Amino acid sequence: MKRVSLTQYLVEQQREHGRIPAQLRLLIEVVARACKHIAIAVNKGALGDVLGSAGSENVQGEIQKKLDVISNEVLIEANEWGGHLAAMASEEMDSIHVVPNRYPQGEYLLLFDPLDGSSNIDVNVSIGTIFSVLRKVGHTRGVSEEDFLQPGKHQAAAGYCVYGPQTTLVLTLGDGVALFTLDRETGSWVLTQSGLQIPEDTREFSINMSNQRHWAAPVRRYIDECLDGRTGPRGKDFNMRWVGSMVSDVHRILTRGGIFLYPWDSREPDKPGKLRLMYEANPMAFIVEQAGGLASTGRERIMDVVPGKLHERVAVALGSRNEVLRIDAYHAEAG
Numbered sequence: 001m002k003r004v005s006l007t008q009y010l011v012e013q014q015r016e017h018g019r020i021p022a023q024l025r026l027l028i029e030v031v032a033r034a035c036k037h038i039a040i041a042v043n044k045g046a047l048g049d050v051l052g053s054a055g056s057e058n059v060q061g062e063i064q065k066k067l068d069v070i071s072n073e074v075l076i077e078a079n080e081w082g083g084h085l086a087a088m089a090s091e092e093m094d095s096i097h098v099v100p101n102r103y104p105q106g107e108y109l110l111l112f113d114p115l116d117g118s119s120n121i122d123v124n125v126s127i128g129t130i131f132s133v134l135r136k137v138g139h140t141r142g143v144s145e146e147d148f149l150q151p152g153k154h155q156a157a158a159g160y161c162v163y164g165p166q167t168t169l170v171l172t173l174g175d176g177v178a179l180f181t182l183d184r185e186t187g188s189w190v191l192t193q194s195g196l197q198i199p200e201d202t203r204e205f206s207i208n209m210s211n212q213r214h215w216a217a218p219v220r221r222y223i224d225e226c227l228d229g230r231t232g233p234r235g236k237d238f239n240m241r242w243v244g245s246m247v248s249d250v251h252r253i254l255t256r257g258g259i260f261l262y263p264w265d266s267r268e269p270d271k272p273g274k275l276r277l278m279y280e281a282n283p284m285a286f287i288v289e290q291a292g293g294l295a296s297t298g299r300e301r302i303m304d305v306v307p308g309k310l311h312e313r314v315a316v317a318l319g320s321r322n323e324v325l326r327i328d329a330y331h332a333e334a335g
């Protein structure tokens, strides 16, 4: 089988579709290279002294793990000198990181969750990196948080990397979804699947059931009906999977279908949800839609949500198309 590397894939996309400007190609390659470095750190585990807490909190009030901090640094250092970015934003940083003056400023904005699924680091369960790419609009000099506050439908690219039994990179440039697997011997990302498609229907749901008593009525109804199984209104039995790392749960859905939910719940009623819109929900929504699925808050398409702030949260329902439509319908019926 002829092996296609990430570089070759990007060059061919550029040639055939003219859809990848040089700065965007460089950006994707740099992020993918940074993910290799993060994969190495993750792999070392206790031998690399990378497990446990960093002894600090991020802007969301979450305890940072050593690997959260390391991964954030790897992504910033890799991306700031190439001339492809104007600024970066991360789950682990309060405010944006503008490319320092000593480097040329590019036209793109990069957002990331450097290590998603932090609670799974120390227990050796798959974790990952999620990223989203926006273009800086307008020709004003300088860059501010305002430049980032664009709805997800304006993303130029999005992807995630899973550090699991295999290290895989999933990428969309707005023309379908491609999957690359890291060849550890050669150190290169090899295209292992393109045109990924999520089945329209499913018998598998993914939600943290321990929050059931806090959910709103439409979500309770949806899950209750799944649990009722073959003799209930859905007329079929459902399976449940919850890894607790969004990257892994979404990757399973991309591979065999399913529905992932992190809905609003009454534990923190003023927050729309747990997951962050700009570097968790939007990139996953872009990938899922590019694979034929849907991504919704229950009330609107995730990629239509206009962010009010960098670390904004959002309710998430994504995956197999007909299930997301059903969840939207239950919300609409509930008014």
Ligand code: AHM
Residues within 6 Å of the ligand: 062, 091, 113, 115, 116, 117, 118, 119, 208, 244, 245, 246, 247, 262
């Ligand atoms: P993180 O970015 O701090 O790791 O939080 C996000 C994670 C998601 O990966 C996952 O879907 C969710 O939080 C799990 O939440 P819970 O611990 O409530 O099951």
Ligand code: MG
Residues within 6 Å of the ligand: 091, 113, 115, 116, 117, 280
């Ligand atoms: Mg996360």
